[in-house]
Amino acid sequence: MAISETPLAGLGRNAGAAILILSSLAGGEKHGYALVKDVQEFAGVHLPPGTLYQVLARLESRGLIVALEADERRRPYRLTAQGATVLTEYIAAQQRVLKTGQARLKRSWGVA
Amino acid sequence: MIDDLNDARRATRLIRWYPRAWRERYSEEFADHLEQEFAVRRVDLRRSLNVAYKGLVARVDDFGLSTNAVNAGGQTRAALGTSFVLMALMAVLALNFWSWAMLMWSARTYHPIPVDATTGILTVTTGLLLLVLVAMVLIVLVSAVRQIVRGRGRRIVTPLAFAVGSVAFLSYSVRWLPNVLARYSHMFQGGYRWTHPGPAAYGLAFIAHRVTQPWISMWNPGISGEPTSQAVMNDLAPLAVLVFAVAMAFLARRVELPRIGERLGSVTVVLLSILSGVFLLTLVAWFTAGGPIYAAFGETGNIAGVAYLVFFGLVTVLVSRSGLLARKNESRYARNHIEIVGSKIV
Numbered sequence: 001m002a003i004s005e006t007p008l009a010g011l012g013r014n015a016g017a018a019i020l021i022l023s024s025l026a027g028g029e030k031h032g033y034a035l036v037k038d039v040q041e042f043a044g045v046h047l048p049p050g051t052l053y054q055v056l057a058r059l060e061s062r063g064l065i066v067a068l069e070a071d072e073r074r075r076p077y078r079l080t081a082q083g084a085t086v087l088t089e090y091i092a093a094q095q096r097v098l099k100t101g102q103a104r105l106k107r108s109w110g111v112a
Numbered sequence: 113m114i115d116d117l118n119d120a121r122r123a124t125r126l127i128r129w130y131p132r133a134w135r136e137r138y139s140e141e142f143a144d145h146l147e148q149e150f151a152v153r154r155v156d157l158r159r160s161l162n163v164a165y166k167g168l169v170a171r172v173d174d175f176g177l178s179t180n181a182v183n184a185g186g187q188t189r190a191a192l193g194t195s196f197v198l199m200a201l202m203a204v205l206a207l208n209f210w211s212w213a214m215l216m217w218s219a220r221t222y223h224p225i226p227v228d229a230t231t232g233i234l235t236v237t238t239g240l241l242l243l244v245l246v247a248m249v250l251i252v253l254v255s256a257v258r259q260i261v262r263g264r265g266r267r268i269v270t271p272l273a274f275a276v277g278s279v280a281f282l283s284y285s286v287r288w289l290p291n292v293l294a295r296y297s298h299m300f301q302g303g304y305r306w307t308h309p310g311p312a313a314y315g316l317a318f319i320a321h322r323v324t325q326p327w328i329s330m331w332n333p334g335i336s337g338e339p340t341s342q343a344v345m346n347d348l349a350p351l352a353v354l355v356f357a358v359a360m361a362f363l364a365r366r367v368e369l370p371r372i373g374e375r376l377g378s379v380t381v382v383l384l385s386i387l388s389g390v391f392l393l394t395l396v397a398w399f400t401a402g403g404p405i406y407a408a409f410g411e412t413g414n415i416a417g418v419a420y421l422v423f424f425g426l427v428t429v430l431v432s433r434s435g436l437l438a439r440k441n442e443s444r445y446a447r448n449h450i451e452i453v454g455s456k457i458v
Contacts, residue, residue: 073144
């Protein structure tokens, strides 16, 4: 499934950041700064604060994540069932692309 | 301790780039997040630019032209406000264009049928457009005054003051109008017969043209013999129209509208988009049919005609988009409401 066919459509250039955030939240609920640290750790990408909160707001409005009660000023976010479905479908689509690419590289170039 | 205080101030300053609805929802956690980032790296120009840029994007999202607004419940109000600003500017141009077309049309005895038809449609569309805008202004202003009288007007006083101030300025800039009206209403001196549709339309077109032409030709040299103060006021009038429209947009978003006003919000925006679309199409048909001022507007190289069309097209697209998004959003909210009510019954 392409991003254009999912609720991630409309995120434009931020679709990549959205996938990173959904992937991070798949491991459990996190607040903004913990999300940035986690994404930095597993993907090597630093999400700037403006981008992070823009994407969080859009994911929340699409019902893919939900904001939990704030702990002092920090508000954790949790992946919703719809968010988990979208992430699963996206990863499945990416795996198909990965497998096809690997198979073709192996057949034509003997690598991968 | 001082560093913490400075970080909090820096975070607050950066968050000011974001619209009110966004700040109400995210400012606490976002400020906390920024303070944690400051603790790791105190100065980072790219980070500051990122926050400022995303703040501006959030402001654009808040205009009712995007599905990404944080305050989705206020989508209709935002659409109303943005459409009013666009349509108010369009109305000035439309009124000027129509008045000129009508004056030229009246000066000739024969016109091809398409020119007659398109001039008629332009007249009706311009009239309806003005009626809708005036109705919006009246509803919003009456609601604003009522809200202030009830002691709940803290957030609307400033835009109301700007709206009243700009209207006062515009009224002063056309203070010669009553004299002109009196002169041309006097039948025995060859004035207009307001009771007859033809002369009345011509009279209205004459007045509309006298009022709007100096606004349209802003920053042009003044009319010979005109006082400098009047020329300056004419130059500032378009800005006053813009200030008025923006003030009305703020009021439309903040004022407590009557229930009927709330219900008709998205319908009004859709109606405005239809009127602007009809005006644009009729304008194109009018040019194609060779209307009497085709030579002035339609010739290749005459930038005025092209600019008119591009502006009207842009307004039509933007207002249509805001209207459709508001309708879509309203139906989504209505559906959610039914689901919530339904779940309570069960």
